Each structure stands twice: as structure tokens, then as C-alpha cells.
Amino acid sequence: MAVKIRLARRGRKKMAIYDVVIADARAPRDGRFIEKIGTYNPNTNPASININNERALQWLLNGAQPTDTVKAMLSYRGVMLKKHLQIGVVKGAITQEQADAKFEAWLQEKETKIAGKVESIGKAKEAARQKALDAETAKNQARLDAIKAREDEAKAAAAAAEAEAAAENAPEEAAPEASAEGDEAQA
Secondary structure, eight states: OOEEEEEEEEEETTEEEEEEEEEETTSOTTSOOSEEEEEEETTSSSOEEEEOHHHHHHHHHTTOEEOHHHHHHHHHHTHHHHHHHHHHHHHTSSOHHHHHHHHHHHHHHHHHHHHHHHHHHHHHHHHHHHHHHHHHHHHHHHHHHHHHHHHHHHHHHHHHHHHHHHHHHHHHHHHHHHHHHHHHHHO
């Protein structure tokens, strides 16, 4: 019986979540499996990979064949490196302590890279948020300036209308006096 380490899909439409399972190669993708060893969520950034590394290593050493996607995930988690080092220990090329030291050094480097990626994603999100906030502030200020300009125009128009009305009223009051003086002069 050929045994595969592969993904089994679950989750809703366009929001898939996968189980990492050990299954017979002849079983359907979402069908019967031997053991579930983890989950994979590609919807997060970076993708969430939760695998029982010890069980995966045991199955790999027993001959289970991972699919391409699962092999990439196992490499990402260090299971493939650990298998490689364990084979070296079995063959006598290196000691178990050397293998453990190499794996720990690799694991520290990998964790640093992952933390750096998460930090850069967080900074990029914060920068985008700040840029959007600045754009919104500028847009609101432009709106306030436009409203203030309209109010100033309205006040200027009202002042001009008052001055014009005052100018019209003033000559009418002055005109009767002038006409009374003109009448006296004529008489």
C-alpha cells in the first residue's frame, strides 16, 4: 500500500483550509485517511502551517511520500532537513549532537526570517494606513477650504448688496433736499 502525505480540503467556498493527512494513495482527496498530522491555512499572511513535526518525520522515515505542496511545507518547517540529518546519523556520517546543533542553528535563522517578514508586513500595513489617513485629512481640508471660500463669497456678495442698497437709499433721501433747494432757487 502506497502511503502519501497530502492535503485534504475543508472550509467554505473561496476560503479553503486544508488538513495535512496521511492517506492511502488510492483514497480520494477528501476521503478516508490514516492520520491527521496538521493544518494549513493559506488565507493568512504569512500562511499558517501547523504540523506535528515528530509524526511527519516518523512517517517520512517509514516511507510515506509527500505531495509537492506538502513537501514545500515540510521543508519550510524543517522536517525535510531533520530527515536528511537523521539519515546522516543512521549512516554514521555525523553524530546525533552535531545533527541537533545544525538543526537548531537552522531553526533560529528561520525564525528570524519569519519574524522579519511579519514585521515588514506590519510596517507596510501601518504605512498604508497612515497614507490613507493623510489623504483623507488633505481631502477634508480641501473641502473645508472650499466651504470657507463659498462663505467668504457669500459674505462679500451680501456686503456688496448692502452697500448697493445703502447707496440707492442715500441718493433718494438726498435728492428731495436737493430738489427743495432747487425749488427755492427757482422761486
